[in-house]
Amino acid sequence: MNEMSIEELPGIGPATAEKLRDAGFNSVEAIAVASPAELAGTAEIGESTASKIIMAARRSADVGGFETGDAILERRKEVGRLSMGCTEVDRMMGGGFETQAITEVYGEFGSGKTQIAHQLAVNAQLPVDKGGLNGSVILIDTENTFRPDRIAQMVKGLSNRYETEYEPEEFLKNIHVARAYNSNHQILLMESASELADSLRDTGKPVRLLIVDSLTAHFRAEYVGRGTLADRQQKLNKHLHNIMRFADLNNAMVFVTNQVMSKPDAFFGDPTKPIGGHILGHTSTFRIYLRKSKGDKRVAKLVDSPNLPDGEALFSVTPEGLVD
Numbered sequence: 001m002n003e004m005s006i007e008e009l010p011g012i013g014p015a016t017a018e019k020l021r022d023a024g025f026n027s028v029e030a031i032a033v034a035s036p037a038e039l040a041g042t043a044e045i046g047e048s049t050a051s052k053i054i055m056a057a058r059r060s061a062d063v064g065g066f067e068t069g070d071a072i073l074e075r076r077k078e079v080g081r082l083s084m085g086c087t088e089v090d091r092m093m094g095g096g097f098e099t100q101a102i103t104e105v106y107g108e109f110g111s112g113k114t115q116i117a118h119q120l121a122v123n124a125q126l127p128v129d130k131g132g133l134n135g136s137v138i139l140i141d142t143e144n145t146f147r148p149d150r151i152a153q154m155v156k157g158l159s160n161r162y163e164t165e166y167e168p169e170e171f172l173k174n175i176h177v178a179r180a181y182n183s184n185h186q187i188l189l190m191e192s193a194s195e196l197a198d199s200l201r202d203t204g205k206p207v208r209l210l211i212v213d214s215l216t217a218h219f220r221a222e223y224v225g226r227g228t229l230a231d232r233q234q235k236l237n238k239h240l241h242n243i244m245r246f247a248d249l250n251n252a253m254v255f256v257t258n259q260v261m262s263k264p265d266a267f268f269g270d271p272t273k274p275i276g277g278h279i280l281g282h283t284s285t286f287r288i289y290l291r292k293s294k295g296d297k298r299v300a301k302l303v304d305s306p307n308l309p310d311g312e313a314l315f316s317v318t319p320e321g322l323v324d
Contacts, residue, residue: 032057083131088313099253106258106274107290112298113257122154124209135208136174157320183218215256240283
C-alpha cells in the first residue's frame with residue numbers, strides 16, 4: 001500500500017488533520033484502529049463523523065474487515081522473534097518473544113523481571129540472524145530500576161559470546177528511557193512513545209521493543225481500597241489497549257513486568273498471585289511466572305499463551321547477563 005496522508009481521507013480538513021496529529025494520530029493506520037469516541041474527543045467532531053472517517057481509514061489501510069485464514073497466515077510471517085539468549089526460554093516461547101504481542105512477566109522481588117527487561121533491551125538491537133530485531137528500544141521506567149551500567153555489562157557479555165567487539169555506548173544510544181512519576185504520566189508517555197516511534201520509523205533503527213517496568217506499580221499505589229477498583233481497572237484497560245495498538249502499528253514486541261500479591265489463605269501451591277486482575281490476564285498475549293531457585297538460578301513458567309503449551313525453563317542471572 002502506498003503511504004497515504006490523513007488529509008486524503010474524506011471528512012478531514014487541514015484544521016482537523018492538525019488536531020489529530022497533535023494527539024498522535026499521524027497515519028491512516030493509527031486512525032483505522034481508533035474508536036469513534038476517542039477520535040471525536042480529540043478532533044472536536046461528532047461521533048458519527050468520526051465513525052465515517054474511521055471506516056474510510058479502515059478501507060484505505062485494509063484493516064478491520066473479514067479475511068481468510070491463509071491471508072492471516074501469510075501476514076503472520078511478518079512477526080519477528082526476539083531471543084533472550086537462553087536456549088530453554090527461547091524454546092519454551094516457540095523460538096523467542098513475538099512482536100505484535102504483549103508478554104507479561106510477574107514474580108516477587110528479585111525473581112529477575114528487570115534483569116530480563118535489560119537483556120531484551122540489549123538483544124533487540126542485534127541483527128535478526130543473531131536473534132535480535134535490529135531496532136531501537138523504548139523503556140518506560142516506573143520504579144527507577146533502569147541501570148546503564150547493567151546494560152554495559154550485558155553488552156560485554158555479548159562481545160564475549162559472539163567474539164565481536166560491541167560498544168556499550170552504541171547500545172545505550174538506541175535505548176530511549178522515560179521515568180513515569182504517576183499513572184497519568186505513564187499513560188501520557190505512551191502517546192510520546194508513539195510519536196518517537198513515528199520519528200524513528202524510516203531510520204536504520206526503528207522502534208521494535210517497548211518495555212514497561214513495572215506496568216502496575218503506580219496504579220497499585222494510587223488506587224487503594226475496593227472503592228477505587230473499578231476506576232483503576234478501567235484506566236488500566238485503556239492503557240493496555242494503547243500499548244497493544246503500539247505493538248500492532250510498529251510490529252514491536254511489548255514486554256511488561258507485573259507485581260504480585262500474597263494470598264495468605266492459600267494452603268496449597270504457590271501463594272503469590274499477579275495483580276491487575278482479569279483485565280491484565282486477558283489482554284496479555286503471553287504470561288510468564290518467574291520464581292527464584294538455588295543461587296543465581298531462576299525458573300520461568302509459561303502460564304498463558306494462545307498457541308504454546310505450558311512449560312518451564314531454567315536460566316541463570318550472571319554479571320555478564322542471562323545465560324542457560
